[in-house]
Amino acid sequence: MRRLLDALYDGAAWLAALGMIGTLAMVLGSIVDRFVSLPLRGMDAYAGYFMAASGFLALAHTLKRGEHIRVTLLLNALGARARRGLEMWCLTAALVLAGAFAYYSVRLAWQSWEFHDISTGNDATPLWIPQLSMAVGTVLFFIAFLDEWWLELGGRRGARESGELKLHE
Numbered sequence: 779m780r781r782l783l784d785a786l787y788d789g790a791a792w793l794a795a796l797g798m799i800g801t802l803a804m805v806l807g808s809i810v811d812r813f814v815s816l817p818l819r820g821m822d823a824y825a826g827y828f829m830a831a832s833g834f835l836a837l838a839h840t841l842k843r844g845e846h847i848r849v850t851l852l853l854n855a856l857g858a859r860a861r862r863g864l865e866m867w868c869l870t871a872a873l874v875l876a877g878a879f880a881y882y883s884v885r886l887a888w889q890s891w892e893f894h895d896i897s898t899g900n901d902a903t904p905l906w907i908p909q910l911s912m913a914v915g916t917v918l919f920f921i922a923f924l925d926e927w928w929l930e931l932g933g934r935r936g937a938r939e940s941g942e943l944k945l946h947e
Contacts, residue, residue, distance in 0.1 A: 791839035797832035820901025827908035834915025838922035880916040887913040
């Protein structure tokens with residue numbers, strides 16, 4: 779199961795990287811379009827879609843690598859038992875919020891598909907297509923938080939090292 783989850787997080791990170799390349803391609807295409815006047819419309823919108831996809835698809839991988847910003851000042855001042863209690867509380871709150879985020883993201887994409895909602899720009903893209911990356915990214919983010927919560931509950935979650943200066947040293 780561990781290998782499957784890690785492969786899922788890594789796959790989403792690769793898709794996020796492709797989204798960054800897509801953003802670059804759309805921006806470069808838009809620049810070229812200004813000089814050559816190609817009939818390419820909606821490139822700014824597609825750059826935004828790719829950028830959003832990159833951000834959402836990278837959430838789970840970033841969490842699992844311990845790269846999300848954390849305020850550890852309070853955690854570093856606590857003892858082991860209190861630290862674990864606070865970690866569980868924070869992970870539980872994050873799990874609930876990520877679950878709500880995932881639910882409403884999936885719901886939004888579903889409703890856009892159901893109502894045939896399209897972008898208001900001249901590209902007229904069905905909105906469920908770019909919203910799908912948001913939905914997938916937030917579901918993976920929820921799964922990653924569930925994974926972290928389960929590991930912490932079982933005492934198998936490794937200590938996260940922070941780049942911050944520790945007061946105890």
